Amino acid sequence: MATVDKVDKEEFLLDEKTLREIESMKGAGQWSIVWRRIKKDKMGMLGLYIVLFLIMMALVSWILLMVDNWLTSANLLLGDPNNPASLNNLYIELWYPGMDQSNPIVLFQHPRYQFADQSTLPPSWEHPFGTDRLGQDMLSRVFFGASVSLALGFIGQMTTVIIGTVLGSLAGFYGGIIDNVLQRVIEVLYSMPGFILMIFIIVLFEDVQIPGGKYAVVIVFFSLIGWGGTALIIRSNFFSLKEQDFVEAERALGASDMRIIFRHILPNSLAPLIIIITLGIAGVIFTFAALAFFGFGDPNAISWGDDLNKWQNNLLDYPWMPMFPALFIFFTVLGFNLLGDSLRDALDPRLKD
């Protein structure tokens, strides 16, 4: 045959310039276009900054809590017993040159530390977000609440998306009876009011002990009933993609179904998936905050929704108590929505070329 049984490698020894060009072409794909489009969108960038800030906050607070747990369990309590903050072994101090090192400014307390006689203080320099009725510093509560609130959003959304993607791709790719069954199931799921169903389930599982606390139950059931939307979008995406010529070409080459699904169709469904995830996280955080607000959260957890629930009756007398957690929920939802909308525009295939 005329082509490639034995390739003369000498022929393809490339000069420096071509090699550099090949290198520069690597990775220069559609994502750079997407990034350029997001950068142009001011609201999208604002959303991105909010989201990045919140993720940083959640990560830092999560690491601190982990360190604290480890130190407590290993009985390695540090610090001066006369310092109220160090009783709980966890605080962040602000140090600057020439300061009085015996009396540093404490930025964050342990979220459960109760100042003995400092309850219901309005915002001040010492407690920028004020303190609640138990004497806990609201700033610390909000800071450490970020990890649980965001983690719930991420985990909840990722599980629903994974279930939805798997079922949606199978239905979209194979069609027929699988697709029919899936659609009927989704119709049934959609015909039930999800939020009320969630409350129903939580009440049923009130006394069940599961590792991870009450929120583990909430997430499991949330994913079990929430995957319908993702599945429908992925299904229709697969439906149109599997008719495309490049999939036919793969088939003509003899590729297996799994190879076609995972290497060819799914990477082309990334755009809708990214949008679903970003916009969805905002929705999940909102849903869980609302559940907590109605008293179906975990009172022992440190999260914005639970704090909001705890102090909702104090909106008129001590407005800072419910206000700051609510503000942060608001900013999270806003940030993810702005970013999601911007991504939706940036990933729009119609704008390509």
Next chain:
Amino acid sequence: MSSETFIEKIGRQQVEKGLISSRIRTKEMKEDVVLEVINLKKFFNIPIPFETTWFMLAFVAAVVVFAFNITIGLSIMGGVVVLYFLLPNIPPFNKRPKVAHLKAVDGIDLHIRRGKIVGLVGESGCGKSTAAKTIIRLLEPTAGSVYFKGIDINRLTSVEMKEIRRHLQIVFQDPYASLNPRATAHDIIIEPFAIHGVASGDEASYKVLSLLKDVGLAPHHAYRYPHEFSGGQRQRLGIARALALEPDFIVMDEPVSNLDVSVRAAIIQLILELQHKMGLTYLFIAHDLSLVKILCDETNVMYLGKIMESGTSDEIFENMMHPYTKALISAVPIADPTKRSKKIFLTGDIPTPINPPPGCKFQTRCPLVSDICRLEEPPARWYSKSHVAYCHNIEGGEESPEAYVK
């Protein structure tokens, strides 16, 4: 293990199982027929859905009852399900047709010998693309058989078929849609090697570069994405992918109709060059008759899923017999202002292929139409060993090609 023995082995097995007669097989081997298509049909069933609204309402009602009384609720639910599936079979509800047939390909015969370019022309919606996909078994045919080198490919298992796919390839019309937008040129062309485990690593990459060179692209194109190529270059990529496994037979599904005029000629020349170099056989599908005329050795004219006339290109273009071929060829604008021809205008539009009427498919637009066309399928009339037209109302011709064989 060379692939030839694999095909021979499959052929022998099929003869032993009695799936094909040994006479056909030896005859085709002798005549060096690459592909023989016999009475191929592909119908699409368009389901007419039964009303689901009532079913859903009844089901929801049953669920509500279920909340109050489990026994009654369950029995109602069961009743609804049973009715839903039984009702369409009980008169008078069974009167409604459950499916409509879209007869995309309604019995075509092709006979493609090694090294030939066989054209398949027709207007949009005549089923030529469906025919192409059915021939290489991207779609399962409704009826009929396709023999590739004397083996019936529609009776192969998926493992055997995967092996045969190395010899049957396709190049698509839309070069952009036929390339995965998220893969680089290198990834696209390395796919066939990865799928068949032919080569991997550096060896495969060198093969990719070599293929790129064969189709007239430079090595530095390897890491570009499809959207960074021009239309002609994309089609070169599509051709490179089809060539990767060194096939014998390639279906060219309108490979140049989406390209610009100045690029078109270059791609055609590439296609011809490769055929010459690698001894390929093409089924060339097109709607551009002037292209088919200069490119193809044999031409088949298709209309609404049926072949109207077929023969060598000379016979079709110089001595066409079928009224449809005549109209089609006269309708092609000729790029010579001194030869503004008199056209034959067909009245009306191409009818839909959904539940077509009996008789000749061309009856609704034919200038020669008579009563018999509406009743009976037209017979074959042979004008030479290779030239056949299917029409009731044309003169001359023999009933079978045997008359021309001495």
Next chain:
Amino acid sequence: MSRPPEDVLLEIKGLKTYFFTEEGVVKAIESIDILVHKSETLGLVGESGSGKSVTALSILGIVPDPPGKILEGEVIFHGQDLRKLSDADMRKIRGNQIAMIFQDPMTSLNPVFTVGDQISEAIILHQKVTKKEAREKSIKIMSLVGIPSADERVDNYPFEFSGGMRQRVMIAMALSCNPELLIADEPSTSLDVTIQAQILELLKATSEEFDMSIILITHDMGVIAEMCDRVAVMYAGFICEVGDIIIIFKSPYHPYTRGLLGAIPRPDAAREDLTIIRGAIPNLINPPSACRFHPRCDYWMEGLCDTILPSIVTIEPGHDVRCHIYTEEGKAWMQQHGEKREISTMPKKATG
């Protein structure tokens, strides 16, 4: 072949249209000069991205803005510059004296109104008639463009028509106000050959009947050869060559025209006669300098074609070419380098 100046219906002088997109400035039309005479069919032929459709939109002043903008040039219709007219005056001309039909008959009709409503609307917009008269006129014009039983089909919606019939409706709509100039942007590209022949025949017949000029935009040299009196060949925002149809097809002067004619299968050509224009159509964000065809041209004069834009050379009245082979600079270059650049009168087959 040239006709007296009072016969000129439309004259475009130095038209320049750019599109300001986020990737950069698309220099769609750099400099265009076109003459359209009364009751003549001018073909505007070119490949994708040559600026044919943008030219049409620029004539009508409907270039999408943003991103598009007409930067320079005059569009003189009946002695008045259309670019200087107010929006209201322009609207009176659009659809009335100059009408346009588009490539895709599926999307250029509004799916929620009947075709009768849409044709009547065009009539009422430009003529003082009642609704009933407009409707009668629509029926008349629909039967004129060959739609059978027009009095019934007038109440049908666009989806009830086939592609060819929809294009007929579009033509009916364009003809409804007896325009003097019809711009047909790829009117038959999305149609099948047999339907295309019908539509082209209809255009030819109506142009004669209404004494109407047509600018026929297409990429199909065959359609041009069948339909036009004169042809303008466009490449990347310039007009390479314009002249009488017979002359252009018989002995093209511009290398691109030559290449284009060689690249299509001619009636009695063989496989080997197909010639290739190497390279690809340039990206108009960053087009080649000076003559935009020079990277693909076999006659490229290095140092000239890529630095100085060739001026328009009139070979004979009515036949203009924009190529350095015929300019003074080009002749000087040839003398200086001692090389000869001469276009052989091609197509082999057509002449011999």
